[in-house]
Amino acid sequence: MKRKLKNKIKRIIVKLLRLNNTAPEIALGVSIGVFIAILPVYGLHTVLVIIAAILVRPANKIAILAGTNISLPPTLPFITWAGYEIGRFILKDKNPSLTWVDFKNVNFQKILNIYPALFVGSIILGLVCAAIFYFLTLYFVNKFKQKRAMAKEKNRAKK
Numbered sequence: 001m002k003r004k005l006k007n008k009i010k011r012i013i014v015k016l017l018r019l020n021n022t023a024p025e026i027a028l029g030v031s032i033g034v035f036i037a038i039l040p041v042y043g044l045h046t047v048l049v050i051i052a053a054i055l056v057r058p059a060n061k062i063a064i065l066a067g068t069n070i071s072l073p074p075t076l077p078f079i080t081w082a083g084y085e086i087g088r089f090i091l092k093d094k095n096p097s098l099t100w101v102d103f104k105n106v107n108f109q110k111i112l113n114i115y116p117a118l119f120v121g122s123i124i125l126g127l128v129c130a131a132i133f134y135f136l137t138l139y140f141v142n143k144f145k146q147k148r149a150m151a152k153e154k155n156r157a158k159k
Contacts, residue, residue, distance in 0.1 A: 013066075034070050084114055
């Protein structure tokens with residue numbers, strides 16, 4: 001099962017990298033997707049991805065979608081906790097820190113209580129993560145494209 005998932009992810013990444021988009025266009029797409037994924041707008045991520053894909057023309061559309069995969073069930077508690085803690089710090093919020101029990105016993109009222117700090121902190125966290133992912137993606141896509149160009153050149157030299 002793990003091997004199948006790993007191979008599927010690898011195929012998607014290779015397909016993305018083989019598109020004729022430039023490295024900055026792919027990196028922009030990933031960074032937009034990461035930013036959207038970190039926002040605590042539960043249930044609206046897909047709508048935001050579609051809007052971003054339409055409005056931000058140079059960004060690679062598949063990369064936007066790929067970037068949103070940072071917010072999966074295993075990472076969501078950590079993203080939520082970090083966003084909330086950043087927001088608490090910025091807003092000087094008096095609500096207590098989140099614990100694992102809070103994640104187990106979540107309800108609508110608890111979400112409403114923490115949402116202002118969570119939203120502000122998530123915007124800041126999203127911007128920082130988007131910048132980090134932009135430069136990481138730019139670096140790795142450029143490396144991949146250089147290797148690909150070198151391989152093509154090598155094949156031409158053989159012929």
